[in-house]
Amino acid sequence: MAKKIYSTYPMVKYLRKEALPTALCPGCGGGTVLNAFANAVDQLKIDPKDLVVVSGIGCSAWIASPYFLADTLHTTHGRAIAFATGVKVGLPDKKVVVISGDGDLASIGGNHLLHAARRNIDITVILVNNFIYGMTGGQVAPTTPFGAKTTTSPYRNIEHPLQISETVAAAGASYVARWTTAHVYQLIESIKKALQVKGFSLVEVISQCPVQFGRRNRMKEPAEMLRWFLKNSVPVSKAKKMSPEELEGKFIIGEIINRQRPEFTEELNKLIDEVQEHFGLKGE
Amino acid sequence: MIIRGDEPEQVRLIRKLYKPGNYFMQGNEAVAYGAIFAGCRFYAGYPITPSSEIAETMARELPKLGGYYLQMEDEIGSIAAMVGASWTGFKVMTATAGPGFSLMQENLGYAVMTETPLVLVDVQRSGPSTGQATKGAQGDFFQARWGTHGDHPIIAVSPTSGQDAFWETIRAFNIAEKLRTPVVVLFDGVLAHTREQIRIPDIEEVEIAYRKLPQNEEEAKLPFGDPHGDGVPPMPLFGHGYFTHVTGSTHKENGLRDVYTPEVHDRLVRRIHRKIEQNREVYEKYEEHFTEDAEILVVSWGVTARPALGAVLKARKEGINVGLFVPKTVHPFPSERMRELAKKARAILVAEMNLGQMIIEVERYVNDDVLLRGVNRIGGVPLTVEEILREIRGVA
Ligand SMILES: Cc1ncc(C[n+]2csc(CCOP(=O)(O)OP(=O)(O)O)c2C)c(N)n1
Ligand code: SF4
Numbered sequence: 001m002a003k004k005i006y007s008t009y010p011m012v013k014y015l016r017k018e019a020l021p022t023a024l025c026p027g028c029g030g031g032t033v034l035n036a037f038a039n040a041v042d043q044l045k046i047d048p049k050d051l052v053v054v055s056g057i058g059c060s061a062w063i064a065s066p067y068f069l070a071d072t073l074h075t076t077h078g079r080a081i082a083f084a085t086g087v088k089v090g091l092p093d094k095k096v097v098v099i100s101g102d103g104d105l106a107s108i109g110g111n112h113l114l115h116a117a118r119r120n121i122d123i124t125v126i127l128v129n130n131f132i133y134g135m136t137g138g139q140v141a142p143t144t145p146f147g148a149k150t151t152t153s154p155y156r157n158i159e160h161p162l163q164i165s166e167t168v169a170a171a172g173a174s175y176v177a178r179w180t181t182a183h184v185y186q187l188i189e190s191i192k193k194a195l196q197v198k199g200f201s202l203v204e205v206i207s208q209c210p211v212q213f214g215r216r217n218r219m220k221e222p223a224e225m226l227r228w229f230l231k232n233s234v235p236v237s238k239a240k241k242m243s244p245e246e247l248e249g250k251f252i253i254g255e256i257i258n259r260q261r262p263e264f265t266e267e268l269n270k271l272i273d274e275v276q277e278h279f280g281l282k283g284e
Numbered sequence: 285m286i287i288r289g290d291e292p293e294q295v296r297l298i299r300k301l302y303k304p305g306n307y308f309m310q311g312n313e314a315v316a317y318g319a320i321f322a323g324c325r326f327y328a329g330y331p332i333t334p335s336s337e338i339a340e341t342m343a344r345e346l347p348k349l350g351g352y353y354l355q356m357e358d359e360i361g362s363i364a365a366m367v368g369a370s371w372t373g374f375k376v377m378t379a380t381a382g383p384g385f386s387l388m389q390e391n392l393g394y395a396v397m398t399e400t401p402l403v404l405v406d407v408q409r410s411g412p413s414t415g416q417a418t419k420g421a422q423g424d425f426f427q428a429r430w431g432t433h434g435d436h437p438i439i440a441v442s443p444t445s446g447q448d449a450f451w452e453t454i455r456a457f458n459i460a461e462k463l464r465t466p467v468v469v470l471f472d473g474v475l476a477h478t479r480e481q482i483r484i485p486d487i488e489e490v491e492i493a494y495r496k497l498p499q500n501e502e503e504a505k506l507p508f509g510d511p512h513g514d515g516v517p518p519m520p521l522f523g524h525g526y527f528t529h530v531t532g533s534t535h536k537e538n539g540l541r542d543v544y545t546p547e548v549h550d551r552l553v554r555r556i557h558r559k560i561e562q563n564r565e566v567y568e569k570y571e572e573h574f575t576e577d578a579e580i581l582v583v584s585w586g587v588t589a590r591p592a593l594g595a596v597l598k599a600r601k602e603g604i605n606v607g608l609f610v611p612k613t614v615h616p617f618p619s620e621r622m623r624e625l626a627k628k629a630r631a632i633l634v635a636e637m638n639l640g641q642m643i644i645e646v647e648r649y650v651n652d653d654v655l656l657r658g659v660n661r662i663g664g665v666p667l668t669v670e671e672i673l674r675e676i677r678g679v680a
Contacts, residue, residue, distance in 0.1 A: 049525040066529045071522040074531035082364035090372025091523045115357040275347035
């Protein structure tokens with residue numbers, strides 16, 4: 001069955017066939033993210049030999065590692081960006097991409113996320129925000145909406161969600177955009193931009209987890225969750241004119257930041273050049 | 285595919301920068317120069333006493349050699365970055381102490397499971413917790429062995445002087461490369477900060493090993509296989525179009541995750557153990573002094589092996605038949621030689637700067653009729669020759 005579906009799917013050439021079908025639940029937004037990423041790579045004509053994809057631990061961490069056919073590094077929970085930092089310094093001419101969950105990248109891995117943005121290292125992060133810890137059974141996350149129910153906030157969540165994109169933009173990233181899985185074409189465009197930007201880029205994708213989040217918050221059908229995203233999405237430009245009260249519970253979508261700043265691996269190599277020059281160590 | 289630090293250009297740079305000869309330097313600097321001579325061109329770390337001079341020396345020297353120093357946001361990030369860099373072909377190192385070593389444990393396990401060569405220097409300091417941050421100790425013997433979770437082998441070496449630290453660091457890199465595994469260097473705060481005469485050799489005098497790379501597509505497709513029967517898979521580096529998948533989860537020979545089949549887990553973890561067990565000649569190392577006729581045996585390691593040798597020399601002058609056994613690779617323990625020596629000894633003293641750790645390992649190889657006693661001290665001041673001598677006299 002699975003074979004048939006995949007054989008008619010044009011992006012299958014980018015997938016590791018022996019790893020299919022994916023372990024994601026039917027209706028999970030992870031499939032959309034994988035599809036969008038594969039399309040972005042395809043449209044930019046990036047040779048997968050020039051890609052290294054790194055992820056942490058969680059359902060979203062599986063989206064590209066192992067399924068995307070490139071060098072893939074599936075690391076420890078929260079640490080993907082730190083692993084990717086070592087990869088990027090070693091392979092500055094390759095595209096190094098991190099695809100992982102909100103819990104992974106913004107909770108346990110929050111420190112690495114902020115510091116990679118501060119350094120402005122040329123890594124593209126696709127952060128899949130499903131408001132929950134999917135893999136471990138639906139516990140509260142730092143992105144869970146105020147008032148939502150999860151297995152560890154069974155009465156209601158009394159913590160405020162982290163605005164990841166805004167935080168990463170403030171930390172110094174070159175490019176930050178946020179979309180939902182209901183905005184696939186915009187998402188592909190943003191991933192393409194992120195892959196081309198020289199510097200740290202983050203694309204936050206608000207994604208449905210019908211199984212762990214939707215089911216406990218009156219949206220057990222994937223489509224209900226997509227409708228919820230569409231109804232509550234506000235473009236960045238419009239959000240600028242709205243008050244914090246009006247923005248409560250809304251998803252601000254679009255480009256949060258797009259700017260040029262000196263990039264880490266370039267600066268590092270420039271520094272090495274200068275030092276070697278200074279000490280007269282350059283080859284004859 | 286290339287292992288960085290391996291280019292002929294590097295030999296020219298090392299010759300130009302570091303003239304052979306005697307230098308007056310700290311143990312920590314000796315570790316850093318050892319790493320540089322071994323070919324380390326990537327260092328990621330986070331400052332912590334008493335290890336910081338290793339980072340400082342690497343930050344100063346690596347750029348001259350075209351190498352990379354990264355100060356990461358914490359120790360977890362440091363070892364993570366090292367693993368990433370190692371898969372791109374770098375020889376990599378970090379140095380830490382006490383709390384930092386604790387933080388690195390999860391990813392040390394990751395490096396074991398993914399068979400990633402790296403060198404982790406733990407400059408032991410007093411604990412538990414922040415303890416005496418600036419003081420030396422030998423309290424991480426078991427943390428090195430069992431600090432991370434699961435069934436795993438580990439290799440740890442332990443230098444006994446600044447000069448030794450230079451060579452043992454090189455040896456740690458060679459073991460890591462030959463067996464595609466992380467290697468811990470159990471150094472300590474006392475030697476780290478002691479300045480002494482250290483001889484820097486010519487690069488020609490240094491044996492340098494490189495990891496096995498795949499010879500063909502077939503080998504590259506099985507990054508966790510065992511094509512040569514030595515338990516060590518060739519390592520297909522990232523960026524060469526092999527589409528390698530690396531995961532800390534249980535994986536098959538092709539790298540793909542399979543956490544459900546008991547045999548897959550059994551086969552993988554046993555092979556990782558076998559790789560270490562069956563290659564003892566790559567890493568086993570110990571020193572012996574006067575052991576041929578020793579009725580009393582002193583066993584010691586790292587910083588304490590020096591006053592222990594002093595005590596043994598003095599006791600010999602007094603006519604006491606005492607010998608000294610110093611494991612230089614402390615994990616896996618030189619069990620066979622220990623067992624042989626223990627058979628001949630009437631009393632064994634284990635001297636170390638802790639409340640008794642290596643003695644637990646020694647005890648496993650000693651019969652009940654042997655008097656086994658620890659010579660221990662904590663508080664940050666190393667054991668003295670007199671203290672150890674007194675104990676030797678006590679059992680003579
Ligand atoms: C150090 C550590 N702590 C906890 C876990 C357990 N764990 C696995 S996945 C996960 C959460 C994943 O959440 P998220 O990143 O949001 O991904 P999702 O599954 O929702 O896609 C946790 C807590 C772990 N693997 N390692
Ligand atoms: S639990 Fe949620 S996030 Fe995980 S695969 Fe299922 S739907 Fe997706």
